[in-house]
Amino acid sequence: MENNEKKRILSMYQCTGTFTLGNYLGALxxxxxxxxxxxxxVYALADLHAITVRQEPANLRKYTLxxxxxxxxxxxxxxxxxxxxxxxxxxxSQLAWVLNCYTQFGELSRMTQFKDKSAKHADNINAGLFTxxxxxxxxxLLYQADYVPVGADQKQHVEIARxxxxxxxxxxxxxxxxxxxxxxxxxxxxxxxxxxxSKMSKSDENQNGNISVLDDxxxxxxxxxxxxxxxxxxxxxxxxxxxxxxxxxxxSCITGKAMDEIEKEFEGKGYGDFKPAVxxxxxxxxxxxxERFRELLADKGYLRGCCRENAEKAHxxxxxxxxKVMKKVGxxxx
Ligand code: TYM
Numbered sequence: 001m002e003n004n005e006k007k008r009i010l011s012m013y014q015c016t017g018t019f020t021l022g023n024y025l026g027a028l029x030x031x032x033x034x035x036x037x038x039x040x041x042v043y044a045l046a047d048l049h050a051i052t053v054r055q056e057p058a059n060l061r062k063y064t065l066x067x068x069x070x071x072x073x074x075x076x077x078x079x080x081x082x083x084x085x086x087x088x089x090x091x092x093s094q095l096a097w098v099l100n101c102y103t104q105f106g107e108l109s110r111m112t113q114f115k116d117k118s119a120k121h122a123d124n125i126n127a128g129l130f131t132x133x134x135x136x137x138x139x140x141l142l143y144q145a146d147y148v149p150v151g152a153d154q155k156q157h158v159e160i161a162r163x164x165x166x167x168x169x170x171x172x173x174x175x176x177x178x179x180x181x182x183x184x185x186x187x188x189x190x191x192x193x194x195x196x197x198s199k200m201s202k203s204d205e206n207q208n209g210n211i212s213v214l215d216d217x218x219x220x221x222x223x224x225x226x227x228x229x230x231x232x233x234x235x236x237x238x239x240x241x242x243x244x245x246x247x248x249x250x251x252s253c254i255t256g257k258a259m260d261e262i263e264k265e266f267e268g269k270g271y272g273d274f275k276p277a278v279x280x281x282x283x284x285x286x287x288x289x290x291e292r293f294r295e296l297l298a299d300k301g302y303l304r305g306c307c308r309e310n311a312e313k314a315h316x317x318x319x320x321x322x323x324k325v326m327k328k329v330g331x332x333x334x
């Protein structure tokens with residue numbers, strides 16, 4: 001298949017901290033696989049989105065470069081995939097402004113992430129947090145993406161991007177591809193190990209609930225051993241056992257085993273056997289990536305070169321869409 005006939009996949013990741021096991025299993029690992037499945041993949045680090053919550057500038061720079069190295073360490077292949085940093089491609093901010101003007105206050109008010117984040121950061125409910133979905137729609141629509149793979153928490157944002165695209169296409173003429181979300185069957189919502197009713201997140205105050213992809217083996221083992229379960233001590237997949245269900249999901253994602261196989265494997269055994277087995281699976285999965293990550297991070301010149309080259313590739317695509325949009329809304333060409 002020629003590149004221009006391939007369906008295009010786009011996704012992005014915030015770089016406000018080290019990726020969690022939730023990002024890894026729910027998103028990154030699946031997304032990188034698409035590059036070998038006949039899609040043209042475009043991925044980026046969403047550093048413009050990152051400042052909707054206050055960031056320490058030095059940390060934001062550090063986490064951005066680390067996140068870039070981490071995806072390469074996972075096997076993202078820059079000969080097949082475009083991978084860039086959002087702020088390096090100014091069209092994202094430019095299209096976001098236009099889309100702001102085609103999105104209603106009421107629609108944005110219904111976004112659950114806005115409600116959650118504004119409750120969590122009550123001292124900084126800034127306009128960017130509110131219009132965040134317009135920037136995310138710009139990210140997607142600039143690249144004429146056919147599919148947007150995300151975890152379950154981002155589905156609502158992809159849906160609003162679809163609505164904005166349809167509205168704009170309807171008002172003018174077909175301009176944007178209307179994207180479809182892709183949500184994985186397993187791992188779409190990896191939960192906190194300390195509170196299995198809330199999603200695992202980088203910003204979790206209780207760091208025992210969150211596995212970072214750079215945690216060392218002892219830390220991973222300790223966190224899994226402390227994971228909240230229940231008093232039944234039976235490895236069984238059931239809604240009323242959210243802690244065990246979450247651990248089983250994690251184990252299943254990594255080993256590829258189905259839930260009934262896992263139940264059989266741990267029949268007659270308790271959580272004392274199950275939890276370390278999950279930890280070992282995670283440690284084994286992350287170890288080679290962590291090693292490669294450290295090598296890559298040592299070569300900052302190489303990483304920066306990759307960032308530059310990929311920003312140029314992304315810019316070439318984004319510019320084509322933006323200029324169509326500018327013409328349609330009636331801006332006088334320079
Ligand atoms: P972010 O940075 O919060 O998460 C990146 C990806 O990881 C998924 N994810 C999870 N999946 C399963 N379990 C979890 N606990 C978990 N936590 C996070 C997210 O669903 C996501 O797929 N707004 C986006 C970033 C973004 C974007 C885009 C995504 C900006 N522009 C355009 C797609 C297309 C975000 O904050 O994801």
